[in-house]
Amino acid sequence: GQNIDQPTEMTATEGAIVQINCTYQTSGFNGLFWYQQHAGEAPTFLSYNVLDGLEEKGRFSSFLSRSKGYSYLLLKELQMKDSASYLCAALDSNYQLIWGAGTKLIIKP
């Protein structure tokens, strides 16, 4: 079956760095997405990786290893507004997005 695994919840301190991991098992693979979802709001796109390696975009970076079925989202210089759920989603061979349940990130001052 197809599956996305990510931690349910993580806690970090304002100004610090946090890495949110995601492992995936899909029928074929056409890329890995990260979305941010604040409580009560819609998910918003953060990143898309289809090749191995690290993609940096400001304070957020996303890494992909296709051979390991593994990705992570790295958030630097954490701010209180980064408190949200972070959803990992993989695009399978049929171009269907398979979603994880999300990682709730709690930022403490």
Add this chain to the structure above:
Amino acid sequence: DTAVSQTPKYLVTQMGNDKSIKCEQNLGHDTMYWYKQDSKKFLKIMFSYNNKELIINETVPNRFSPKSPDKAHLNLHINSLELGDSAVYFCASSPGNDPNTGELFFGEGSRLTVL
């Protein structure tokens, strides 16, 4: 202007009723979707339309019927509502001729509560 807008944002209704949620996107995208996010926060695809044509129809009870009058609109009608239908329903759109080849733009969600 809101890119993907859906109405109503909140809907409280009794079991057995019929209700509709409307969605409109002004991004010029070819593909639109309906997702259901339950209390455990899993996003589950329900339907996908590309240029008014049904592309994805996941295992969803036939009480749920999508309608796309044009490529900018995708409405969701639900008959005989059940308690388990309580969830947040997200509309989304993406550019391109193939579904899910690009990032998704989500509406704000419609929280349906069935009593």
